[in-house]
Amino acid sequence: xxxxxxWFAALTTGFxxxxxxxxxxxxxxxxxxxxxxxxxxxxxxxxxxxxxxxRLVVDLTGAQQGLRLDFEEINRGGVRxxxxxxxxxxxxxxxxxxxxxVNYQVSGQSGEIRVSFPNPTGEFEAWQMGLKGSAPAQVAKxxxxxxxxxxxSAAAAKRQEPPISVTxxxxxxxxxxxxxxxxxxxxxxxxxxxxxxxxxxxxxxxPWDLALQAILDSRGLIATEQESGILIVESEAVLEERARxxxxxxxxxxxxxxxxxxxxxxxxxxxxxxxxxxAVNPSGNSLLVTDVRSVIDRITPIIRQLDIRPPxxxxxxxxxxxxxxxxxxLGFVYDLKDSRGNQINTVVPGFIDENxxxxxxxxxxxxxxxxxxxxxxxxxxxxxxxxxxxPALQVMTSLVLGRHSLFTFIDALQSVSxxxxxxxxxxxxxxHRQARIQVGERTPIRTIDAGAGTVxxxxxxxxxxxxxxxxxxxxxPHVTGNQILLDMHAERSNIAAAPSDLGATFATQEAxxxxxxxxxxxxxxxxxxxxDKLKTRAGIPFLMDxxxxxxxxxxxxxxxxxxxxxxLVTPHIVRDGTQ
Numbered sequence: 037x038x039x040x041x042x043w044f045a046a047l048t049t050g051f052x053x054x055x056x057x058x059x060x061x062x063x064x065x066x067x068x069x070x071x072x073x074x075x076x077x078x079x080x081x082x083x084x085x086x087x088x089x090x091r092l093v094v095d096l097t098g099a100q101q102g103l104r105l106d107f108e109e110i111n112r113g114g115v116r117x118x119x120x121x122x123x124x125x126x127x128x129x130x131x132x133x134x135x136x137x138v139n140y141q142v143s144g145q146s147g148e149i150r151v152s153f154p155n156p157t158g159e160f161e162a163w164q165m166g167l168k169g170s171a172p173a174q175v176a177k178x179x180x181x182x183x184x185x186x187x188x189s190a191a192a193a194k195r196q197e198p199p200i201s202v203t204x205x206x207x208x209x210x211x212x213x214x215x216x217x218x219x220x221x222x223x224x225x226x227x228x229x230x231x232x233x234x235x236x237x238x239x240x241x242x243p244w245d246l247a248l249q250a251i252l253d254s255r256g257l258i259a260t261e262q263e264s265g266i267l268i269v270e271s272e273a274v275l276e277e278r279a280r281x282x283x284x285x286x287x288x289x290x291x292x293x294x295x296x297x298x299x300x301x302x303x304x305x306x307x308x309x310x311x312x313x314x315a316v317n318p319s320g321n322s323l324l325v326t327d328v329r330s331v332i333d334r335i336t337p338i339i340r341q342l343d344i345r346p347p348x349x350x351x352x353x354x355x356x357x358x359x360x361x362x363x364x365x366l367g368f369v370y371d372l373k374d375s376r377g378n379q380i381n382t383v384v385p386g387f388i389d390e391n392x393x394x395x396x397x398x399x400x401x402x403x404x405x406x407x408x409x410x411x412x413x414x415x416x417x418x419x420x421x422x423x424x425x426x427p428a429l430q431v432m433t434s435l436v437l438g439r440h441s442l443f444t445f446i447d448a449l450q451s452v453s454x455x456x457x458x459x460x461x462x463x464x465x466x467x468h469r470q471a472r473i474q475v476g477e478r479t480p481i482r483t484i485d486a487g488a489g490t491v492x493x494x495x496x497x498x499x500x501x502x503x504x505x506x507x508x509x510x511x512x513p514h515v516t517g518n519q520i521l522l523d524m525h526a527e528r529s530n531i532a533a534a535p536s537d538l539g540a541t542f543a544t545q546e547a548x549x550x551x552x553x554x555x556x557x558x559x560x561x562x563x564x565x566x567x568d569k570l571k572t573r574a575g576i577p578f579l580m581d582x583x584x585x586x587x588x589x590x591x592x593x594x595x596x597x598x599x600x601x602x603x604l605v606t607p608h609i610v611r612d613g614t615q
Contacts, residue, residue: 063162069113112160348610349513359455367591369445370418377413476506562603
């Protein structure tokens with residue numbers, strides 16, 4: 037007993053209509069993009085633009101579209117996707133999702149409605165979808181058999197066919213195929229070797245093509261479509277045998293826009309495992325493919341789709357490094373000398389004659405500490421080791437108290453230094469290809485292996501390595517519509533002498549990041565501010581802490597260093613040789 041229950045979505049509305057939408061098309065036209073809606077009769081139309089989502093809505097009065105169809109990944113000419121549905125009983129609504137708001141024009145003539153607007157993305161391949169009597173798109177199958185007419189899984193695109201519910205109980209495959217031929221309006225032919233197959237299946241609310249594909253897969257059958265549109269259902273064994281008997285051919289595929297090497301693995305996956313081969317002709321940047329003719333014919337349009345002109349991206353970066361240093365120092369230094377006794381000569385050279393009588397003799401002054409033995413004597417230093425380096429103001433006073441001389445030094449310094457370093461590297465590269473630019477130098481670093489000299493008669497070994505310094509920009513762009521994903525490394529570095537015997541130090545400011553920006557938009561990918569404050573106070577114990585008077589017995593130093601780092605990047609999609 038056979039039970040066949042078929043259910044379709046409503047295909048008509050009960051109202052007479054004059055036209056039906058037959059196809060949709062997105063194509064380049066000079067410097068514009070045109071969206072063409074083909075109809076098989078006369079319709080009235082009106083349009084409106086919705087800012088929310090950048091959607092252009094076109095309503096066709098006097099038309100019919102029984103099924104809602106969504107095309108979400110067109111992504112060309114500024115069109116992200118389209119939707120078509122029966123908005124009202126006699127109104128078909130076409131919604132065009134755009135990448136941005138545009139100035140557009142809508143015109144109509146016999147059999148078509150034409151929407152045109154400026155093309156924001158440059159050259160692109162036309163896209164077209166037939167809506168009346170069209171078959172589902174074929175999907176290439178990387179195997180030894182010809183590609184099936186039907187997609188191999190339900191995940192491939194939103195279906196264009198009405199959903200059905202169907203049940204088969206002990207039904208011959210020929211009757212099953214006849215039922216699907218009647219449902220779909222397609223011509224389906226069963227090969228003689230499959231006539232004995234019995235089908236038991238229950239499918240609920242699925243498009244007819246997916247339902248048929250599931251039944252064929254469960255029985256090891258494959259449906260292929262001829263140029264005439266007729267579907268032939270055969271077993272895999274027959275197709276394998278036919279593939280083994282089919283002679284091989286060799287065809288050259290010139291590659292115009294990308295490297296032929298980059299397509300080798302992709303094309304190899306589409307060839308037959310035992311008979312298909314592929315080679316690269318470096319001199320002509322072409323592919324030499326050998327396989328059976330059916331496979332060659334199937335992969336030809338795929339190679340043409342892969343060989344497209346990639347967009348180029350110009351990336352401008354700016355690295356700004358500002359270093360500000362403020363310094364304030366104030367100090368008092370004392371030196372007390374006894375002309376007849378001890379003299380500490382760190383600040384003011386001592387003076388004593390050769391007989392030790394303490395008579396001032398300028399020609400016989402000394403920088404050495406002098407200690408005169410015998411008698412009572414006092415000498416003192418204060419803050420001598422905490423003097424201001426390179427003071428802007430230095431005042432010295434002297435006071436004679438009998439045989440003692442008191443020398444007082446006042447040192448003061450205030451300085452502000454600003455260092456502003458800017459680098460603006462620019463580089464242009466092809467989409468998905470890494471580019472690198474460096475402006476700087478390679479610094480040799482000498483390393484001595486002191487341990488090598490431990491053996492008698494063996495000298496220490498020295499090796500030299502190089503370090504790259506300067507401005508370095510390394511970036512890989514990925515264009516998505518009018519947006520650009522940047523995988524980049526920006527660096528500014530320089531070398532300075534190390535304060536010890538290590539040799540050299542490297543001051544580096546760098547950033548590694550991924551950022552998604554609009555075409556022509558400037559993004560800040562790195563920002564850093566470092567503030568370093570240092571305060572130092574040194575002086576005579578107890579006296580330096582006296583209120584008000586303590587400043588006369590101490591040295592104060594205050595240093596503030598502020599470093600700012602800013603990294604900006606601006607990408608531009610290059611169109612027709614310009615940015």
